[in-house]
Amino acid sequence: LRKLRLRDDLSEAEERVLRASASHENEVPAGRTIIKAGIPLNQCTLLVEGMVARYKDLADGQRQIMELHVAGDFLDLHSFPLKQLEHDVGTLTPSRLVFVPHDALKRITEDQPHLTRLLWFSTLLDAAIQRERILSVGRRTAIARIAHLMCELYIRLDVVGLAGDMRFQLPITQIDLADTCGLTSVHVNRMLKQLRNEGLMTFRGGEVLIHDWEKLQDVAEFSPAFLHLDRQPR
Amino acid sequence: LRKLRLRDDLSEAEERVLRASASHENEVPAGRTIIKAGIPLNQCTLLVEGMVARYKDLADGQRQIMELHVAGDFLDLHSFPLKQLEHDVGTLTPSRLVFVPHDALKRITEDQPHLTRLLWFSTLLDAAIQRERILSVGRRTAIARIAHLMCELYIRLDVVGLAGDMRFQLPITQIDLADTCGLTSVHVNRMLKQLRNEGLMTFRGGEVLIHDWEKLQDVAEFSPAFLHLDRQPR
DNA sequence: CGTCTAATTGAACGAGATCAAGACAAGTGG
DNA sequence: CCACTTGTCTTGATCTCGTTCAATTAGACG
Numbered sequence: 001l002r003k004l005r006l007r008d009d010l011s012e013a014e015e016r017v018l019r020a021s022a023s024h025e026n027e028v029p030a031g032r033t034i035i036k037a038g039i040p041l042n043q044c045t046l047l048v049e050g051m052v053a054r055y056k057d058l059a060d061g062q063r064q065i066m067e068l069h070v071a072g073d074f075l076d077l078h079s080f081p082l083k084q085l086e087h088d089v090g091t092l093t094p095s096r097l098v099f100v101p102h103d104a105l106k107r108i109t110e111d112q113p114h115l116t117r118l119l120w121f122s123t124l125l126d127a128a129i130q131r132e133r134i135l136s137v138g139r140r141t142a143i144a145r146i147a148h149l150m151c152e153l154y155i156r157l158d159v160v161g162l163a164g165d166m167r168f169q170l171p172i173t174q175i176d177l178a179d180t181c182g183l184t185s186v187h188v189n190r191m192l193k194q195l196r197n198e199g200l201m202t203f204r205g206g207e208v209l210i211h212d213w214e215k216l217q218d219v220a221e222f223s224p225a226f227l228h229l230d231r232q233p234r
Numbered sequence: 235l236r237k238l239r240l241r242d243d244l245s246e247a248e249e250r251v252l253r254a255s256a257s258h259e260n261e262v263p264a265g266r267t268i269i270k271a272g273i274p275l276n277q278c279t280l281l282v283e284g285m286v287a288r289y290k291d292l293a294d295g296q297r298q299i300m301e302l303h304v305a306g307d308f309l310d311l312h313s314f315p316l317k318q319l320e321h322d323v324g325t326l327t328p329s330r331l332v333f334v335p336h337d338a339l340k341r342i343t344e345d346q347p348h349l350t351r352l353l354w355f356s357t358l359l360d361a362a363i364q365r366e367r368i369l370s371v372g373r374r375t376a377i378a379r380i381a382h383l384m385c386e387l388y389i390r391l392d393v394v395g396l397a398g399d400m401r402f403q404l405p406i407t408q409i410d411l412a413d414t415c416g417l418t419s420v421h422v423n424r425m426l427k428q429l430r431n432e433g434l435m436t437f438r439g440g441e442v443l444i445h446d447w448e449k450l451q452d453v454a455e456f457s458p459a460f461l462h463l464d465r466q467p468r
Numbered sequence: 469c470g471t472c473t474a475a476t477t478g479a480a481c482g483a484g485a486t487c488a489a490g491a492c493a494a495g496t497g498g
Numbered sequence: 499c500c501a502c503t504t505g506t507c508t509t510g511a512t513c514t515c516g517t518t519c520a521a522t523t524a525g526a527c528g
Contacts, residue, residue, distance in 0.1 A: 038459060056369045059455055064372040066365045078362075081355035081468055086362055086460040109351055113343040120354050121315035127361040128312075128320055130368060131300045135290045137372040138298040138416030142484065173506065182372030187484055189508060221293055225272060226320040234315055376516065407474060421516055423476060 003072045006159055007121065008234045014115045021104035022046070026097045034075070034097070035089040041079040043099045047071055050095025051172060055179065056087045064137075065180040067130055068092075068153065068172075072160040077123050080105050092172045117234050125228055132226045137182035140221070143191045145181040148220035150201060150208060155224050166213060171206035195219075237306045240393055241355065242468045248349045255338035256280070260331045268309070268331070269323035275313040277333045281305055284329025285406060289413065290321045298371075299414040301364055302326075302387065302406075306394040311357050314339050326406045351468050359462055366460045371416035374455070377425045379415040382454035384435060384442055389458050400447060405440035429453075 023043070028034055034045065034052070052069040066087060069075055075089050080102055109116045132152070136145045153170065157163035174192070178185040196202050200216045202209045210216055217223075257277070262268055268279065268286070286303040300321060303309055309323050314336055343350045366386070370379045387404065391397035408426070412419040430436050434450045436443045444450055451457075 054365075056365070058369070058373055062373045064369045066368050078358050081351055081358050082362070082462055083464075083466050083468065084462075086462065087365060106347075106351075109347045113340075113350075116347075116350060117315055117340075117343055120357070123354070123358060123361070124312050124315050127357070127364065128316070130361065130364055131288070131290070131321060134300050134364060134367050134371060135292070135298045137368060139292055139296045175506075182368075184485060185506085186486080186508085189506095190484090193508085228316055228318075228320065230317075232317050234317065409474075418517060419474085420476085420518080423474095424516090427476085 003122070003159055006229065007231055008118060010115075010118070014112060014118075017108065017112060017115060021100045021108065022098045023101055023104075024099055026099070028091050028095050028097060030091050030093050030095075033088055033090040035079075035085055037085055037087050040084050041076065041102070043101045044077050044080055044105065045075040045089075046098045046100060047073050047075055048096040048098055051092045051170075052089060052095055053092055053176065053180070054085075054087050054089050063179045064182060065176065066133065067126060068149075068180060070153070070157055070160065071162060073126075074119075074122055077105075077119060078126070092176055114234075121228075121234055128226045128228060133180075142181070142183055142187055143194060144220050145183065146177065146188065146191050147195065147200065147216050148222050149177070149180060150203075150210070151217055151220050151222040151224075152227070154208070154210065155227055155229075159227075159229075166210040168208055169206060170203065170208045177203075237356070237393055240463065241465055242352060244349075244352070248346060248352075251342065251346060251349060255334045255342065256332045257335055257338075258333055260333070262325050262329050262331060264325050264327050264329075267322055267324040269313075269319055271319055271321050274318050275310065275336070277335045278311050278314055278339065279309045279323075280332045280334060281307050281309055282330040282332055285326045285404075286323060286329055287326055287410065287414070288319075288321050288323050297413045298416060299410065300367065301360060302383075302414060304387070304391055304394065305396060307360075308353075308356055311353060312360070326410055348468075355462075355468055362460045362462060367414075376415070376417055376421055377428060378454050379417065380411065380422065380425050381429065381434065381450050382456050383411070383414060384437075384444070385451055385454050385456040385458075386461070388442070388444065389461055389463075393463075400444040402442050403440060404437065404442045411437075 025048070035041070037056075047069050049071050052075055054066040054069070054075070055063050056066070057063050076085055079085050105119070108119070129152070132148075136148055140148060154163050154168060157168045162168060174188045175185045178188040181188065192203050200210075200212050200219065202211065259282070269275070271290075281303050283305050286309055288300040288303070288309070289297050290300070291297050310319055313319050339353070342353070363386070366382075370382055374382060388397050388402060391402045396402060408422045409419045412422040415422065426437050434444075434446050434453065436445065
């Protein structure tokens, strides 16, 4: 909710409708696939706590993570219009999930046009984040990819109150990081060392410490515009 | 319309509403930026004819194309919920465009829930295509990226009746191709030569000829699942 | 015909991958 | 409480795919 409210007003009635739409809650351990590609879905999943990834695998075992999800993200709101996903979704850490049936969402599209537009917005925010990923893996250097991802996560976690004071929890492996950036874990390790040595940031023990926010942004060529942080009537 | 109708029924009334929403038409020459990042928008653009790209540039002049658009695609339906884009959109060939004001779209979200869901679907189809691009530039080899893009374009153009008989028009440069695949034009040229020599496909004079569809798919590890071609009530 | 951009090819280079091995931490079972 | 997995992190050595640099050819267009 905090994520939506940053971008537009959310009336009390709308908040009530949204809360009423949620059905059961669930806890899932780390490393579990929670949504498989190609399976027809009849509910959407909201991540309440933990860290989750959307990814695809190639035949030779290589994995590419499309997007890292943090608390407050809908993992598969895309499945409401699409009816199924073409990629997998899995937990990177133990997570808590809440489910929203497609029926309830359909009712929202019938009765709540403004709320519908906000949910639509939320799916397109994913798309914008994923486009930035295309730019990263397509054209940025290895060190810039990692720096950029860290800037992105700092802002996104800050929005939901999970970052601040130039630090945040990131309880994932360097392998996950490599799969997100389109690199090998060996090279990620070397680049993290370089970022540490140059005094830009440290990633250790599941925590990120940013030592020089300005320089980190410079290395990454980071601009938060793609996160559409502006508050507007939508 | 043909693109939407493949995925779900579109009633006559809905078709009428959609057609009525369109305002003026426009012709644009090749190589023109038609939408700039960060500019507030109050209309959406539908591509009627030609080829258009969404892209971002880095400071050193490198370009990354996020998605190639073909006739029938909304170029920036994303801008309706987002209100502005975070990337540029430009023509690769001379193109014809039709505009739809955001007001008209807002009215559709108020009165036409089913049509709204179809438009929502259309934006998420872009997102799915873009996710496949992440996988390509992140993990596929150069030759697989090109082969995959060709498979994708063949299917997408076929849907709107612009491909068939294992051939289609692709009036773009090898530079555009390189910017789409996250490669240099020099390397694209070499890989095209290899694809030609191995009897998989030819790209010459703005036309693609596919000589061995099966092998081309194998090289690309292509599966059309990400294009969500299934027809379903949405 | 000149001009401009795109396509093509060769040679040298380099960012990141691959291969390999050791260090370290966290279970897990006896 | 300790031996034994198992998985991640770390570092070094070597390799390779794709880049960079450079030069030539081919087309398109006024």
